[in-house]
Amino acid sequence: MPTGVACADARPPTPDPRSCDLSSTATAALTLAAEEGEGFHAPTLADFFPGPIFGDGTLVEFNRIMLVRVIAAVLLVAVMAFAASRARLVPGRGQNVVEVLLDFVRVNVAEEILGRKEAARFVPLLTAIFFAILAFNITGVIPGLNIAGTSVIGLPIVFAVIMYVVYLRAGIQRQGLGGFLRTNLFPAGVPAPMYVLLTPIEFLTVFVLRPATLAIRLVANMIAGHLMLVLCFAATNYFILEAAPALKAFGAVTFVAGLAITLFEVFIAALQAYIFVVLSAVYINLSIETEH
């Protein structure tokens, strides 16, 4: 395994100073490690394409990440169905927690962006997508699962396609196909010659960039988070178990960094779920607004 190099490649410059330190430290350490003939498992993109459990090469090929997704989905559905089945007029403690999250999506996302009247139609879908993304993101830091269900592009694409269909459909329903294209591709209040520039840009934005960025933003965050976590804990493992005695202390540094990044990933998991539904709501709003 081309360990040192792979590690350096896998860790591009990041805004997190801790990670930069870790990268250089790890590279230095690995040079030593190579001489001792010991291995350091650097995170690679192969982590996101593990070997199949069954159905190799077919449409139903099932690997570890698919298993994580199924577990997350089953747990989410079970918990929410349980909470819903016991939903009472006077909420208990558990119901309060669920209602806070439901209210968050309804009030802070849907109603704030779409307005109370328009929001009602889209709240169930936005809520479902929010909870689904949150559940699939959070598996990245759950011990035993250790990878986000959204860290492989398929799932973000499915979510993005759903939102794509929803916001196009909402716009066309509201304004008709012609009206929707006119308001979106030919924004009002612009001198006619500018449409030569604006219309292709708007076309790209509405039909390609919005769904693409929704999916890519989510998957990229999850991939990067997983790589950072694996790097930290793999380095910790290597430093403490295999590195020269003088380097063992670095293990503590990488371990603490790993813990910090774990907490950061929890935050990112929630943040990305929030961003996804907020942007979806904004796109819906842009579609149903007749005047920009």
Place this chain on the structure above:
Amino acid sequence: MSAAAIPAALVTAAAETHEEQSVLIPAGYDLFWSAVVTAVILAVFLKYVMPRFTRVLDERTEKIQGGIERAERVQAEAAAAKGELDRELAAARTEAGRLREEARAEGTAIVAEARQHAQEEAARIVETAHRQVEAERRAAAVSLRADVGALATQLAEKIVGEALTDEGLRSRVVDRFLDDLDASTEPAVPAETKGY
């Protein structure tokens, strides 16, 4: 955590010759299982979880709204009742004041009337008494006049005896006596009445 990870990750993916799978191009099975889990989650949320929670929330809102409205209605009723009571109380007070005033006026009138009545009665009694006294005095004077003549004659007969057998003398003596008597008892009687 940034999008800067993507290009580098792509480079890495390209560099790994044994890995034909791109991180941005979905594999068929990836899409298949993604669609399956998403469909399950959406079905449960849209068909069961959200309608249920929406119903509970609506019910709660309705209940709270209803409670507030009911409370407002009761409060309004109480305020109306209190206003009514206040009005009635004020009316009763006015009525009581009026009655008291009337009673006082009536009392004053009764007292005045009684006093007048009493005065009239007293005056009448005094008048009657005066009249009676006058009548009695006259009666007494008349009877006295008759009796005193007889008595004086008897007395004079006894004292004078036979000296007064002379009719002319006796008549003159009696007249003179009576004149003197009249003069002494009624000094105001004029002298012409002495012919008696």
